[in-house]
Amino acid sequence: MKKSRQLIVGVLVTLLALASGIYIGLAPQGQPAQTLNVPPEAIKYFFSTNLKDHEGKIQKHEQWRGKILVVNFWASWCPPCREEMPYFSRLNSKYAGNGVQFVGIALDSADNVTLYSKSNPMSYPLLVAENEGSELTRKLGNSRLALPYTLVLGRNAEPLLIRTGHLPEQELDTLLQKVSGG
Numbered sequence: 001m002k003k004s005r006q007l008i009v010g011v012l013v014t015l016l017a018l019a020s021g022i023y024i025g026l027a028p029q030g031q032p033a034q035t036l037n038v039p040p041e042a043i044k045y046f047f048s049t050n051l052k053d054h055e056g057k058i059q060k061h062e063q064w065r066g067k068i069l070v071v072n073f074w075a076s077w078c079p080p081c082r083e084e085m086p087y088f089s090r091l092n093s094k095y096a097g098n099g100v101q102f103v104g105i106a107l108d109s110a111d112n113v114t115l116y117s118k119s120n121p122m123s124y125p126l127l128v129a130e131n132e133g134s135e136l137t138r139k140l141g142n143s144r145l146a147l148p149y150t151l152v153l154g155r156n157a158e159p160l161l162i163r164t165g166h167l168p169e170q171e172l173d174t175l176l177q178k179v180s181g182g
Helices: 001-025 038-050 079-098 108-120 133-140 169-180
Strands: 050-053 059-060 068-074 100-106 127-128 150-151 159-164
Touching: 038 133, 068 079, 068 133, 068 169, 079 100, 079 169, 100 133, 108 127, 159 169
Parallel strands: 068 100, 100 127
Antiparallel strands: 050 059, 050 127, 068 150, 150 159
16 A cells, blocks of 8 residues: 555656646746836836936936837846846947947945946946836836836837846847847
């Protein structure tokens, strides 16, 4: 009786492991793009706000109106955020001549952002939102306040892409090439 019970448990564990492996193997990799339902008033609010950059200079978001804008909410303590930033910097340089602008908004302290930017210079502005950033990212569709969170706005401030979690470089490059004519 004891051996048959062990056999049944062993078979069940094996089947569960096999089913888990099949599920993981068939699951799509990365996070899918989210529904583009950012309310127009949230985008209007974004362009009406100002944040300081990591050097303490006030940056008006209005200055980027009319550009293809990649807004990335991040933090220095967030590994996937730090992973994205070098290729965001490369893509910002690659598409700057085509009217594309990246902006990093840190839900982090000014000291952490300054320290991070000294050892990891970026080709785009790093703004410090601290606590204010939670309201801003929530209004722009990030209700869970997850990081990284990226929003791509077209030249007319229409949402083109929203992503919670890591955004693959090739996916973003393909989108920017398509919408910027580059």
